[in-house]
Amino acid sequence: MKLYDRRPVEIRVSRNEKVHEFIRRLQQNRVKIRELEYLEDEVKFEISKKDVSTVRKLRKKYRLKVSIRYLQESRIFQNTGWTMFGLALLVIIPILCSQFIWKVEVEAETPELAVKVEKVLDEKIKLNRPLLKRNLVSDFEIRQIIMEQIRDLSWVHIIKKGSSITIVPQLAPITEVKENKPDRLYHLVAAKSGVITHFDITSGERRVMPNTTVYKGDVLVSGVIQVGEDEYLAVGAKGEVYADYWLETNFEIPRKVQYISATERKWTIEWKNKEEKEKEQSLQKVNLPRWISNYIEVKKTQSYTTTVRELSEEQIDSFILPLLHEKILRSLPPKTIIKKENILHVTFDDDKVKGKVLFLVNENIAKEYPIDQGD
C-alpha cells in the first residue's frame, strides 16, 4: 500500500549549493516534486509520502538539513472526496441490494416435487432473479398459481426472509375414499322411539305407516322385497325416516348472561395502530397514498358491545326458551326440526337458573341394520 501513498509531505531544505544537486537526484530517482519554492534561506517543496524514504537516503549523502512535515494526518478516514464516496457506497450498495430478491428456494418433501414447483415458478410466475421486490407478485397469487398447477398440494408456505424466499409446498394427506360397500345391504330400523311423520327413501319397502308409533329396534324400511309368491330379493334400504318424539332436557344457565351485539357501521379516521383492536372489525377500507397510509387509515368499522343482563322470571318465554331452542338444535343432526317446546319447571337460584324442558323434536330416526344371510 505504501507504493500508492500519495498523501502530500512538505519538505524544507536549507539553502546552499548542494540543493540543486539534491533536487536533481530526487528527480533522477523519479520523485515527483510539486510547488517548488525558493525562500530566503531554504527551499520548500512537496512530495508524496511514498517518496519520503528517498529523501531521507539522499539527505545523509548530501548532509543537508531537511525538515519533513506531514500535511495530512494519518487517519483511517481521510477527509477527501474519495473517502466520502466510498462511505456513501458502503451504505448505498446494501440498501440497493436489499431491494432485490436474490434467492428463491423450494423446500419440498421429495426432490420430484421440488423440481415441479421450481418449474411452475420459472414458467408461470417468472421469478427470474434478481427481481425487484416491488415487482414481486403477492403471496396469495404465488400460492394460488402453484396450487392451481399442482393439484396435490394442500397448502404452500411462503417464508420471506430478507432477500430470499423459501417456498414450502405441503402435500395433501392421502385420503382413502371410503366407498359404500355395495356388497353389504341394510334394513332401516328405528334408533329411537317415536311417531312416524314422513319418509324420504330411495330404495326398500316401507314396513310402517305414517302416524304410527314405533319403538327402538323396529324395522322401518325393509331391504328385502317380495317378488312373486315365495321369492325374495335383497335390494337394501336407503333413505331417511322422520319421526316425532319428546325430548326431555335439563338445563342450567348462569343468571347473568353476557351478550355481544354489533353496533351500527360507521366510518372512522384514525392513527394507524399496530395492535389491532379485537372488538372492532373493519369492513371496508379506503386506499390512501403510500406515504400517508403508514400513519393514518380510513375505514368503515363495526364494533361489538358486550352487555350483561340478569335473567328474571318474566323472561322465560322471551329469552330462555329461544336460547335453549338454539342450543338443542345445534346438538342434533341437521334437518332436525323442533316443533314445540314446553317448560316443565324452572327454578331461580342466586346465580343460576335451573329447569327442565320438553321438546317435540322431528328427526331422522332411521339406522342401518345389516341384512343377515338367512333372511
Next chain:
Amino acid sequence: MKKLFQTEPIIEMMNCSQIRMIGSYKFIEASPEHCRFYYEGFLVTIEAASVHINVLREEEILVHVDELKYFEMKRQVKER
C-alpha cells in the same frame, strides 16, 4: 513514465505565464527569479519577476512565471 498519450517532446507556453515541457530533462538550478534545465539537449533558461515551479515530474516540468523577461533555448553540443 511518459505522460499519457503525449510521447513526443513538447513545449507549451500559455499567455507567457505558464510553461509546460514534456520530455527528458535534467534540473540544474533555480531561484525565485529564474530556473534552468537541460531539456532534450538544450539548455533552457527562464527569467521572470517571479518563477514558481509547480511540478517536477519524471519527463514533465510545469512552471508558472510572472512577467516573463527572458526565455532561452541553447543547443548544447556536449552535455555535462
